[in-house]
Amino acid sequence: MTRISIDPITRLEGHGKIEIFLDVQGNVENCYFQVPELRGFEVFCVGRPVEEMPFLTSRICGVCPEAHMMAAAKACDALYKVEVPPAGKKLRELLYMSFFVTDHTTHFYALGGPDFVVGPDAPAAERNILGVIAKVGLEIGGQVIDTRKRNHRVIEMIGGRPIHPVAAIPGGMTHPITEEQRQEIIAIARKNIEFGQFTISLFHDIVLKNTDYVDLITSDGYTQKTYYMGLVDENNHANFYDGKVRVVGPDGVEHCKYAPNDYREYVAERVEPWSYLKFPYLKKVGWKGFVDGKDSGLYCATPLSRLNAADGLATPLAQAEYERMYETLGGKPVHHTLAAHWARIIELQYAAEHMLELAEDPEVTSSDIRAIPTETPSEGVGIVEAPRGTLTHHYITDEKGILQKVNLIVGTTNNYAPMYVSIRRAAEALIQNGNVNDGVLNKIEMAFRAYDPCLSCATHTLPGQMPLELVVRDRNGEVVHHASQYVAPELLAQPE
């Protein structure tokens, strides 16, 4: 049995590695995706006052701290049974939409985009934002930086800091915005909408008009049929901040739609001895192993899942593109993992449009943005959509609001088992008879990258490709093949 170790995977919050075992013919026997990291927020938050949770859990992720802050704030609201004033909800959601724009921008341009803009088989050195810029112009890089910069400015205005904002506490927000700030945010939202349209047309020009890419997207190696999860409002439109969790099956039929308090009836987590991360699955379908299909409890929570689980989007430009996507890809639900890139930019457009709606509402500058809780705290669940998936925070406190128990199911975690299946399926399709090369590596990456695992970075001059070193050893541990994708050839361990 030959073993291929990919260690570490990068563009993952924390660390991850993939172990691929090949049989004697050189085909994939099995594949394991391990997460070697654990910090234990659920344990060390016990004993802390519950209102500190937006602050504490924000440090679960420095890319999506806003998601944790919001899920935590909502869990606290539920726990105290306090109703946030309408202006407070709007202000929270405004921050949240701005965050979604910047987060999806970073992922699309730095991670997903390069594969399509320059091509999955292009030389490794070009498969990054530099290659994108070379192909479509320097202005793109500047636009990406500016998008991140102006939206981080919004997050700072409303939340206090651009990373790990602090203004969300039980009952609402700590600090109002001024009319001047609102006007600035309106201008930023308008720019975001333009940028969203630009990004969509870029995707059309470069990806959808390219039949090779469309074939790649729709190929079997990147297709799997799981359940799909996403938060929806009362009209079954996708909503990232609030609503109920809806899960549809691989056939598109609704499996369940639950309120946050009921999550435990539907979701369970499994433990394996070779990873610190647990594998969530749908309880009522059951754990059937790392397989997809209607009988397996695996579910995805990605931008594609959210659009699969919803009946539409609440803003016009995003809705138009949503319809176009499903028309192009043959109806709902779509099972092509790489279509998540398309779904992501549709969500970016929705977030931008909704951000403008919220910013144009003068109520958002109100100072009535928080209510003081009067009830005795006990237990609460808060759910939001993080860019990478449905995020659940569940707290139990004593009567003074000191945490006794904490349970968290985090965005990327939902996708752990499906990611594993995707990697294995891509590896099986691509590694035939022991034939491994750079192109193969990159295409295995693409299966993983579509999920936008919790960390995304790299805007402009920094090469944005995933580091992969492929070392193939025979039974005696001798290296029989070594391939890698590096930017700096002088850093290669061996000459290539």
Add this chain to the structure above:
Amino acid sequence: MSDNGTFTPVIVGFLCNWCSYRAADLAGTSRMGYPATLRDIRIMCTGRLDPTFVLRALQKGADGVLIMGCHPGQCHYQEGNYKAIRRFALLRRTLRQLGIEDERVQLHWASAAEGVQFAQTVARVTEQIRQLGPLDWARNWPNEDPYAVEEAVHE
């Protein structure tokens, strides 16, 4: 495995110059018998007591800390011992959360004339800490680093 009966605690004492340190002197010159467990350190006033001193003593192996000053209202510097009261209250709660028993760190008063009270306090506190057993704080963090060449010195 410790045997509580024969264990002799090491207690670091912070005694204020004007009252409790003089009380200690008085106990000594009066030949009063009391356990030789206290390592006393003279500070000018309990208001000088930085909680860091207490933590340092515990970190370095003390089984307990005894802080003694002038009675409230009699502080040589008027208000120093009130500061000690406030700091001590918060320190005790913090130590409790870190798993350190209340009896290990105590705050008491003894005027310069109270040699007897001083000796009795030391004896009582010694016995309380003896019952608890050694603290040996450093055993809470044995080295877990398989790559360590030597234990990194941390000041």
Add this chain to the structure above:
Amino acid sequence: MSNQKPKLALYWASSCGGCEIAVLGLHEKILNVAEAFDIVFWPCVMDFKYADVEAMEDGEIDVCLFNGAIRNDENAHMAHLLRQKSKVLVAFGACSYGGSMPGLANFADREAMFQWIYFDSPSTVNPDGVVPQKRSDVPEGELRLPGFWNTVKTLAQVVPVDYFLPGCPPEASSIEIAINAIVSGELPPPGSVIGPDVTVCDECSRKKSEKKIQRFYRPQEIFPDPDICLLEQGLFCAGIATRSGCGAKCPSVGFGCRGCYGPNEGVLDHGAKILTGIASVLDAMTAEEAEAILDTLPDPAGYLYRFHLPDSLLRRKARGNGQRQPVGETSQREPA
């Protein structure tokens, strides 16, 4: 092949990624970084592998910005490796400097962690009692995971560190100061914290007068005056004993400082310093009065040591539940 530009590495141990995003928070100024340095290792962003670092000469990396706490074997391995390969090692951000949120795990230990995460949490279904192992057998071979420690350490508790850049994460302005210092060579003495040595109060625009409080309030309990010092109004704020450089952004939106920039010069234990600051504002002359006020401040250790628990003098909560047993290694089970 020689590189004229100094070599820069960035690495993350047990962290959240916020420090990476903070570096990107330089926005267009990051172009200056890319111009000034040759980035040779940055797992978040670039494709260099551990093997590349191992292949480097000792001291080949000019500057390594290391964020994240040390809480497992892999973190420690990379800390030692990068120390060996780097001329200058910077503890970047609160996790590597003080421990930050991962450091709060020092209120618990591995057993407590595993018990909740893999058994007791309400959504976990684990009938076979499976626990992650350092080595586990699968039909195809053996899989490994790095050992999970009982006690989180800071970078400086594992290897010698040249500089500390505080913040959770460091604000862009603080990072700029550090990068400029490194590029210009005008660095403070080794072992220093890079940043101003005044407290957050210095940067906070709220009005400060006499601080004497009769009680604390939890943030959700009151609507504080937006112009007056938060601590004076009974809201916990560690700013009085925390290094500034952050712009006092949290107090500016009505949320008290929680101490993410860590202590000022000469302070051995950040929590103890915050303690004295907080104690000094209590309007109490007797133990009873002090206790009554402190009854309104829950979880003092969690406030005082929010960011610097591993870095504190006591480092962690006692293990062994105060029972007089040897606190030896409860090693992560390995299959027979």
